[in-house]
Amino acid sequence: MKILIFGGSGQLGHELIKRGFDLNFELVSPVQSEVDVTNPAQVLSFTKRIKPSVVINCAAYTAVDKAESEREEAFHINCEGAKNVAIAAAKTNARVIYISTDYVFPGEVRRPLLETDAPHPINVYGESKLAGELVTLDQAGGKALIVRTSSLFGKKGINFVATMIRLFQTQKVVKVVSDQQMCPTWAGWLAEVLLDLVRINTTGIVHASCKGAISWYDFASAILESIQPHVPEARAVLEAVTTSEFARPAKRPVYSALDGTKLAGLIGRPAMTWEEGLRSYLIDIEIMDSTK
Ligand SMILES: NC(=O)c1ccc[n+]([C@@H]2O[C@H](COP(=O)([O-])OP(=O)(O)OC[C@H]3O[C@@H](n4cnc5c(N)ncnc54)[C@H](OP(=O)(O)O)[C@@H]3O)[C@@H](O)[C@H]2O)c1
Numbered sequence: 001m002k003i004l005i006f007g008g009s010g011q012l013g014h015e016l017i018k019r020g021f022d023l024n025f026e027l028v029s030p031v032q033s034e035v036d037v038t039n040p041a042q043v044l045s046f047t048k049r050i051k052p053s054v055v056i057n058c059a060a061y062t063a064v065d066k067a068e069s070e071r072e073e074a075f076h077i078n079c080e081g082a083k084n085v086a087i088a089a090a091k092t093n094a095r096v097i098y099i100s101t102d103y104v105f106p107g108e109v110r111r112p113l114l115e116t117d118a119p120h121p122i123n124v125y126g127e128s129k130l131a132g133e134l135v136t137l138d139q140a141g142g143k144a145l146i147v148r149t150s151s152l153f154g155k156k157g158i159n160f161v162a163t164m165i166r167l168f169q170t171q172k173v174v175k176v177v178s179d180q181q182m183c184p185t186w187a188g189w190l191a192e193v194l195l196d197l198v199r200i201n202t203t204g205i206v207h208a209s210c211k212g213a214i215s216w217y218d219f220a221s222a223i224l225e226s227i228q229p230h231v232p233e234a235r236a237v238l239e240a241v242t243t244s245e246f247a248r249p250a251k252r253p254v255y256s257a258l259d260g261t262k263l264a265g266l267i268g269r270p271a272m273t274w275e276e277g278l279r280s281y282l283i284d285i286e287i288m289d290s291t292k
Helices: 010-021 040-048 071-091 124-139 158-169 185-202 217-227 261-267 275-285
Strands: 003-005 026-028 054-056 095-101 144-149 173-177 204-207 237-241
Touching: 003 010, 003 040, 010 026, 010 185, 040 071, 054 071, 054 185, 071 095, 071 124, 095 124, 095 185, 124 275, 144 185, 158 173, 158 217, 173 217, 185 261, 185 275, 204 261, 217 237, 217 275
Parallel strands: 003 026, 003 054, 054 095, 095 144, 144 204, 173 237
Antiparallel strands: none
C-alpha cells in the first residue's frame, strides 16, 4: 500500500517513516522545500504524481506559545494546509489522515475525553488545529480520519522529555507545573497505531494517546527517577509550581486526557501506558538498556 506523508521530517513523521519501512509499506514523504502544504498547486500535482492510497498529514505549525502572536501563520499551515491536502487526497481518491491534538478541548471536564465530546479550544494553536480537522472532514469526500493525540515525545525534535533530560543535567532546580494533567504519548507507539489505522480503513475521529493521565510535574519526576541510574549528571531538584506561577503566552487545558476505548476497539488492543512509552523512548535514545 502506498502512503504519502506530509511532515515526514517532524517528530511523528520520523517515527512513521521508520516503522512504515520496517513493515514494508511503500512510503513517499516530500520535504517542505519540495512540497509546501500551503501551496495548493504543489500539493495537488505531487499527490497526483504519487497516486497514494492514503495520505497522512503530519505537517503542522506546532509552536503553541508562538501561535498566540502568529495566528495567521498557524492557521495558514494547520487549516489552509490541511484543506489543500484533503482536496488533493479527494481528487486522487485517497484516504486522508489528519493528526490533531488534545488542545482542541478546553480542559474543563475531569474525565478522559471522548470523540463525541464538544471541542472548544482555549488557545490559537488549538483553534487552528480544530479548523484543520473541520476542513479535512469537509473536503475529503467522506474519506477522512482525524487522529487526536497528546504530548508527544519521539527521538527526533524538541519535546518535554528531551527538555527535562537536558535541564536535569544543567540546572540546580527545575520548576514544572503540577496542576495540568494530560497523557504523555510516545511517538513510536503512535506511529505503529497510525499504520494499523491505515490498514483498518476507518473514518471519522479517533483519540490516540498512551494510557494514563498524569501531571507534567509527576511526569517529570518519573523521567528523573528513570534516568538517574543511567545519567549521574542528572542531579537537579524538581519543584512543583502552579499554572499561575508559570506564565506562558498560550493557555493550556487543565485536564486533557483522551479516552482510548474507541481506538482499542478498532485495533484490538489497549494503548501502551505512558510508563511503557517512556521506557521505550529512553531505550530508543540509548539512555536505558533494553536488556535491563
Ligand atoms: N508535539 C506534540 O506534543 C503534539 C501533540 C498533539 C498533537 N500533535 C500533532 O501531531 C502532528 C505531528 O507533530 P510533531 O510533533 O511531529 O510536529 P513537528 O515535529 O513540529 O513537525 C512538523 C512537521 O511539519 C512540517 N511542516 C511545517 N510547515 C510545513 C509546510 N508549510 N509545508 C510542509 N511541511 C510543513 C515540518 O517540516 P520542517 O521540518 O521542514 O519544518 C515538520 O516535518 C501535528 O499535526 C501536531 O499538531 C503534536
